[in-house]
Amino acid sequence: MSFFDKIKRPTLLLDEHKCRENIRWMAEKARRSDVIFRPHFKSHQSVIIGGWFREEGVNAITVSSVGMASYFADAGWEDITIAFPVNLREMDEINRLAGKVTLNLLVNSSETLQILEKNIRNQAGIFIEIDTGYHRSGLTVADSATIERIADICRGSSNLHFQGFLSHFGETYRASGRKDIEKIYRYGEKQLKQIRDSFNSEGSGIISVGDTPSCSVLESFPGVDEIRPGNFVFYDVMQLEIGSCISDQIAICIAAPVVDIYPDRNEVIVHAGAIHLSKEGILSNGKMIFGLVVNITEEGWSAPIEGCFVSNLSQEHGIISLGPSLLQTLRPGSLIGILPVHACLTADAMKSYSTFQGQSVSMFTGF
Amino acid sequence: MSFFDKIKRPTLLLDEHKCRENIRWMAEKARRSDVIFRPHFKSHQSVIIGGWFREEGVNAITVSSVGMASYFADAGWEDITIAFPVNLREMDEINRLAGKVTLNLLVNSSETLQILEKNIRNQAGIFIEIDTGYHRSGLTVADSATIERIADICRGSSNLHFQGFLSHFGETYRASGRKDIEKIYRYGEKQLKQIRDSFNSEGSGIISVGDTPSCSVLESFPGVDEIRPGNFVFYDVMQLEIGSCISDQIAICIAAPVVDIYPDRNEVIVHAGAIHLSKEGILSNGKMIFGLVVNITEEGWSAPIEGCFVSNLSQEHGIISLGPSLLQTLRPGSLIGILPVHACLTADAMKSYSTFQGQSVSMFTGF
Numbered sequence: 001m002s003f004f005d006k007i008k009r010p011t012l013l014l015d016e017h018k019c020r021e022n023i024r025w026m027a028e029k030a031r032r033s034d035v036i037f038r039p040h041f042k043s044h045q046s047v048i049i050g051g052w053f054r055e056e057g058v059n060a061i062t063v064s065s066v067g068m069a070s071y072f073a074d075a076g077w078e079d080i081t082i083a084f085p086v087n088l089r090e091m092d093e094i095n096r097l098a099g100k101v102t103l104n105l106l107v108n109s110s111e112t113l114q115i116l117e118k119n120i121r122n123q124a125g126i127f128i129e130i131d132t133g134y135h136r137s138g139l140t141v142a143d144s145a146t147i148e149r150i151a152d153i154c155r156g157s158s159n160l161h162f163q164g165f166l167s168h169f170g171e172t173y174r175a176s177g178r179k180d181i182e183k184i185y186r187y188g189e190k191q192l193k194q195i196r197d198s199f200n201s202e203g204s205g206i207i208s209v210g211d212t213p214s215c216s217v218l219e220s221f222p223g224v225d226e227i228r229p230g231n232f233v234f235y236d237v238m239q240l241e242i243g244s245c246i247s248d249q250i251a252i253c254i255a256a257p258v259v260d261i262y263p264d265r266n267e268v269i270v271h272a273g274a275i276h277l278s279k280e281g282i283l284s285n286g287k288m289i290f291g292l293v294v295n296i297t298e299e300g301w302s303a304p305i306e307g308c309f310v311s312n313l314s315q316e317h318g319i320i321s322l323g324p325s326l327l328q329t330l331r332p333g334s335l336i337g338i339l340p341v342h343a344c345l346t347a348d349a350m351k352s353y354s355t356f357q358g359q360s361v362s363m364f365t366g367f
Numbered sequence: 368m369s370f371f372d373k374i375k376r377p378t379l380l381l382d383e384h385k386c387r388e389n390i391r392w393m394a395e396k397a398r399r400s401d402v403i404f405r406p407h408f409k410s411h412q413s414v415i416i417g418g419w420f421r422e423e424g425v426n427a428i429t430v431s432s433v434g435m436a437s438y439f440a441d442a443g444w445e446d447i448t449i450a451f452p453v454n455l456r457e458m459d460e461i462n463r464l465a466g467k468v469t470l471n472l473l474v475n476s477s478e479t480l481q482i483l484e485k486n487i488r489n490q491a492g493i494f495i496e497i498d499t500g501y502h503r504s505g506l507t508v509a510d511s512a513t514i515e516r517i518a519d520i521c522r523g524s525s526n527l528h529f530q531g532f533l534s535h536f537g538e539t540y541r542a543s544g545r546k547d548i549e550k551i552y553r554y555g556e557k558q559l560k561q562i563r564d565s566f567n568s569e570g571s572g573i574i575s576v577g578d579t580p581s582c583s584v585l586e587s588f589p590g591v592d593e594i595r596p597g598n599f600v601f602y603d604v605m606q607l608e609i610g611s612c613i614s615d616q617i618a619i620c621i622a623a624p625v626v627d628i629y630p631d632r633n634e635v636i637v638h639a640g641a642i643h644l645s646k647e648g649i650l651s652n653g654k655m656i657f658g659l660v661v662n663i664t665e666e667g668w669s670a671p672i673e674g675c676f677v678s679n680l681s682q683e684h685g686i687i688s689l690g691p692s693l694l695q696t697l698r699p700g701s702l703i704g705i706l707p708v709h710a711c712l713t714a715d716a717m718k719s720y721s722t723f724q725g726q727s728v729s730m731f732t733g734f
Contacts, residue, residue, distance in 0.1 A: 008456045009434065009734050042682060064683045065638070067376065084683055085626035087638050088700035089375045108627050112699040136684055137627045137636045170681070259452035260475050260504045269504045271432070271454050275715045276734070279646040314537070315409060315711055316431045316451055317503055332479040333455035344682055348642045349716070367376050367643070 003358050004298050007335060010272040011255045012346065014353035014361055015300055018251035020052050022232055026215065027056035030227055033220040038062050038081060040210060040230025043344045046353070046363040047075040049233065062210070062228040066090045066097065071364040073101045080104070081127065083166060083210070083228065085137055086112055091119050098122035104163055108139055110149040117157050125163035126154050127208065130195060132188035134170035141191055144198065151199055164206035164225070165192050172213035177243045185214045189223040216244035236343035237292050238282050250339050252347065253294060253301050256318060258334040266322060268330055272338055273316040278345035284309070289341070293320055296337035300356060310338055370725050371665050374702060377639040378622045379713065381720035381728055382667055385618035387419050389599055393582065394423035397594055400587040405429050405448060407577060407597025410711045413720070413730040414442040416600065429577070429595045433457045433464065438731040440468045447471070448494065450533060450577070450595065452504055453479055458486050465489035471530055475506055477516040484524050492530035493521050494575065497562055499555035501537035508558055511565065518566055531573035531592070532559050539580035544610045552581045556590040583611035603710035604659050605649050617706050619714065620661060620668050623685060625701040633689060635697055639705055640683040645712035651676070656708070660687055663704035667723060677705055 023039075030037035039053055042064040050061070050072065060079040063069045069080050070093060081104035086094070094116075097103050104125035107113045113126070128150055131138030139146055154162035169188045175181045192207045199205065209221070210228030216239070221227055234252045235245040256272035281288045293308035294301040308322040320336065330336070340346035347353070353361035390406075397404035406420055409431040417428070417439065427446040430436045436447050437460060448471035453461070461483075464470050471492035474480045480493070495517055498505030506513055521529035536555045542548045559574045566572065576588070577595030583606070588594055601619045602612040623639035648655045660675035661668040675689040687703065697703070707713035714720070720728035 008460070009432075009454070065376075084638070085636060086699075087376070087624045087626050089624050089702075093375070109699055112626075115699070135632070136679075136681065136686060257454045257456050259454050259479075265502070269452060271451070274645065274647070274712055278641065279709075279712065280641070312503075314503065315715070319503060332453075332476055332482070335456075342646075345641055345646065348682070 010276040012350035036226035043230035048361045067366045098124045127166040130167045132191045166208040169211045172211045181213045181217045213244045234343035237341045253337040270318045272318040274313040280342040291338040294337040301337045377643045379717035403593035410597035415728045434733045465491045494533040497534045499558045533575040536578045548580045548584045580611045601710035604708045620704040637685045639685040641680040647709040658705040661704040668704045
C-alpha cells in the first residue's frame with residue numbers, strides 16, 4: 001500500500017526538504033548578518049524538527065509557554081527564552097526549568113518581577129518586552145520609569161539578570177509588501193535603540209526582534225543582536241499574501257479527503273474543517289479565504305491552483321470553491337491538498353506531521 | 368491547596384450542574400414533543416458527559432467523524448449516526464463499526480453509495496442529507512433523480528437500508544432572534560416533507576433535523592421525527608447573540624491567568640489564545656469579539672461583565688478589553704473567566720475539562 005493510499009483522514013503533510021531549506025536559508029542569513037539566531041519553536045513544536053535546526057548550528061531557542069519550554073528542555077535544549085509574559089501561577093515549573101537550563105523570561109511589570117525575585121531559586125535572565133506599535137504586550141518608550149525599576153530590581157538580585165529588550169513587530173502581519181515591512185522594522189528598531197541607549201549605562205542588554213515578515217524580507221538586521229522568527233519554518237498563505245515568501249517555500253499542507261462534489265455550485269466538500277485548519281481566515285482579492293488548494297501526489301504538492309480556495313469551514317467540513325476543470329478530475333475519496341492560512345495554528349490543531357517518506361513527526365501536545 | 372489555586376495554565380472549566388440542566392431540558396422537550404432525541408456528541412466529545420445523557424434516557428447519538436464514532440462505540444454506545452458525508456477512504460473502519468453497532472451513514476451521491484454497497488460487509492442505515500438553504504453539504508429538492516437513485520440502490524442492497532432524510536438548518540446560526548429561527552425551521556421542514564412525500568411510497572424514511580438554535584427556540588417540532596442538537600450541551604456567546612440561550616445556561620468557561628495589565632489601554636493580557644479558544648469571532652454591537660469575560664470563584668462564574676470582552680487573540684495571547692473598575696481588581700497571576708464564542712471549537716482545542724468538584728473530564732483526542 002502506497003503512502004498516498006494510507007491517508008484515511010485529514011492528515012498534515014510535511015515537506016521535509018522545503019522545511020529544511022527554510023531553516024538553512026534563515027540560519028545562513030543570521031550568520032551572514034552576525035546576529036544570534038534563536039528561532040521560535042512555537043510554530044512547529046516538534047523535537048524532531050528541532051533536530052533539523054540543530055544540524056544548522058542552532059543551540060538557543062524561543063518558545064511561547066512554560067509547558068513548551070519543559071517539552072524542549074526534556075529533549076535536551078539547554079538555552080531557552082520564553083517569549084511570553086511570566087505567568088506567576090507557574091512558579092514551580094519556572095523554578096524547575098531555571099534549575100535545569102539557561103532560561104530567559106519576559107517581564108513587563110515591576111510587580112511581577114518583585115514576586116518572581118522573591119520566589120525564584122535559580123538563575124534566570126530577564127527580558128523587557130518593548131511595544132513599538134503592535135499593542136499586544138510590552139512597555140513603550142513612555143514607560144521609562146517601569147523599565148528603570150525592572151532594571152533596578154535585576155541589579156539588586158542575585159538570581160535574576162537583565163538580558164535586554166525584546167520586541168515582536170507584529171504589525172508586519174498586516175503589512176503588504178517589502179517596503180511596508182522594512183518601514184515597520186526601521187521604526188521599531190529605532191525605538192529599541194533609543195530605549196537601550198537610555199538604560200545601557202552598564203553596556204549590557206541586547207536587542208532581540210523576531211517577526212517572520214521582517215526576518216524574511218530584510219537582507220540583514222542592522223541595529224539588532226538577535227532574531228527569533230518562527231513561522232518561516234513552514235510559511236503559509238498569510239505570509240504569501242504579505243509577501244514574505246513564495247508559494248514554493250510553504251512546507252506543510254493538509255491532505256483532505258473529498259466527500260461530496262457539487263458541480264452546480266462549483267464546490268466540493270472535504271473532510272478538513274476548523275478543528276484541522278483552525279478558523280483563521282484572510283482577505284485575498286476581497287474574499288475571505290481559509291486556505292489555498294494544491295494537487296498532491298506521492299512526491300509532493302503543486303503550486304496553488306488558480307481560482308481554487310477554501311471558502312468556508314465548519315467543525316469538520318471544508319468547502320472548496322474551484323473551477324470546473326479541477327472539479328471534473330475529482331471523485332468521492334480523492335485527496336486534495338490545502339495550504340493553511342496560518343501554519344502555526346494548523347500545526348497546533350493537528351498535533352503531528354507525516355512526511356512523504358512515511359515518517360510520523362510528533363510534537364508537543366500540552367499547553 | 369484549593370481547586371482555584373491549582374489552576375496554573377489556561378483551563379477549560381465545566382459547570383456540571385448547568386450542563387446537566389441543559390441536557391435534561393432538551394431531553395424533556397424531545398419527550399414532550401414525541402421526537403427521537405439523538406444528540407450530537409461532536410460538541411462535547413466526552414464519554415463522561417455522554418454518561419449524563421444516558422441518565423436522561425438517551426441511547427442513540429450523532430457524531431461527525433468515523434474516529435469519533437469509534438471512540439463512543441468503544442465506550443458502549445450502540446446506536447450511532449455519523450452525520451458527515453461518507454469518506455470512502457475509511458471503509459475498513461466503517462465496516463468494523465457496522466459490525467459492532469447500529470450504524471447510520473450519510474450519503475449524498477449515488478457514486479459514493481455504489482462503492483459503499485460493493486464494500487460494506489455488515490448492515491448499515493443510510494440517510495440522505497437535504498440542503499434546505501445552508502449550502503454546505505446535501506442534495507436539494509431539485510436533485511430528485513439522485514435521491515431516487517440512492518433509494519433504489521438501498522432497495523436492491525442486502526446490507527444498506529434507507530433510513531430517511533437528514534438536514535442541518537445551519538442558516539439559523541446567522542439568524543437573530545426567535546422569529547428568524549422559526550422561519551428557517553418552517554421553510555426547511557416544508558422542503559423535507561415535500562421530499563419525503565415524493566419518495567415515501569413504502570412509508571419509510573424519517574425526517575431528522577438538528578441545529579441548536581431551532582431546537583432551543585421551538586416549543587415542539589412539528590413535522591419531524593428526530594432532533595440532533597449538539598451545541599446546547601454547553602451553549603456559548605454565539606448562541607447568546609442568536610438568542611438561543613441566556614448567559615446563565617453557558618456551561619463552559621476558560622480560566623485564564625492574567626499576565627500583563629495595561630491601565631492606559633484599559634486592557635489586560637491573559638494566557639488564553641487562539642490555540643485555546645479557537646480563532647472563531649463574532650460581531651457583537653459592531654465589534655469583532657472572541658469571548659465574553661466573567662468573574663470566576665471557587666464555586667462558579669458570574670454573568671458576563673458589561674463592556675468586557677476578548678478583543679483579539681494570537682497563538683497564546685488573549686487581549687481583554689475592560690473597564691477601569693474591573694482592571695483595578697486584577698493583579699499579575701489573577702484568574703479571569705472567558706465564555707467562548709464557539710463552545711464546540713474551544714472544547715476540541717482544549718481536549719479536556721475540569722469540573723468545580725476537581726474532576727478531570729476526558730474527551731476524544733483524535734480526528
